[in-house]
Amino acid sequence: MSQSSKSRRFHCSKGSAEFTSLLTELSDASRSLLTEIQLTCEFFLGENSYKAEQDYLNELGNLLSSALLVNQKITADKRSVQSMNEAAGCLERMQELMDTYPTVLAQSEDPTRTKEYARFIEVCQQLQRQTSASSEVSATVRLIDPITKKPIVNPVRNIHCGHVYEKEAIVSLLQMSKQPLKCVCLGCPNKRALRLEDLKPLSS
Incomplete structure (x- = not known):
């Protein structure tokens, strides 16, 4: 391997490591946000003196959906960086990874079909049952x-x-x-x- 190739690979590896570190920090922040949303909803559920406000639950659901989507994209980015690290030195393979990257992002799961969102819906339904015992609870949160x-x-x-x-x-x-x-x-x-x-x- 030529000296210039080694140098390019070193700088590529260093840059990828820094980017991977940034993605890890963002992923941790995203997980923390998801946890905070769940705790907020559960706290709201535990406060019997509070009345469930539908617009509040709707906004919380939108926030959770956005956070889940960001978390999925961060995960996809980390996988792409890992694949590029493994393909370092092979320009053809790296070009292939770059060409398929938009397709990988487009395959993100619908945030509202994830287990985290399902848990949010479950907690909201419990909240509705507690605060509206006389009303019929629908199968999903009314948006x-x-x-x-x-x-x-x-x-x-x-x-x-x-x-x-x-x-x-x-x-x-x-x-x-x-x-x-x-x-x-x-x-x-x-x-x-x-x-x-x-x-x-x-x-x-």
């Missing part, structure tokens, strides 16, 4: 549309971030907007321009 601020009747999900909207409201907003429209949920990390084909029925 509030971020546009109209009213209960969602005909839900559609953004396939890129998992956030849910009232179909009529989001479709109307897309049709009226002259500029590219992104997810309307506050704090959503998804920066993709929203299209009609990105909206899928909640049951799908």
Whole structure:
């Protein structure tokens, strides 16, 4: 191996190690956020003097969905960095990894179908049973549309971030907007321009 090749490999390895360290820190922060969300919801459940506010639960659900999506992307990044480290010195393999990276990110699991989100739904249902003993508890948390601020009747999900909207409201907003429209949920990390084909029925 030439001296220049060794030098490139050293710098590549050093840069990858620093990036991996950063990803580990972000992953730890993401896990801490998920834990805080769960503890907050469980604390809210334990305080019998508090009345469950549906918009609060909805915002908490959106926050959890965003955190889960970020955590998945961090995990995908760590795997890609590890694969590139293993392929160091093989330009063809590294180019292949870079070409397939967008596809790997696009395969992220729907945050609302993860076990963490399922636990959140379970806790919310317990909260509803405690604070509304006379009301029938639905199978899922009744969501509030971020546009109209009213209960969602005909839900559609953004396939890129998992956030849910009232179909009529989001479709109307897309049709009226002259500029590219992104997810309307506050704090959503998804920066993709929203299209009609990105909206899928909640049951799908």
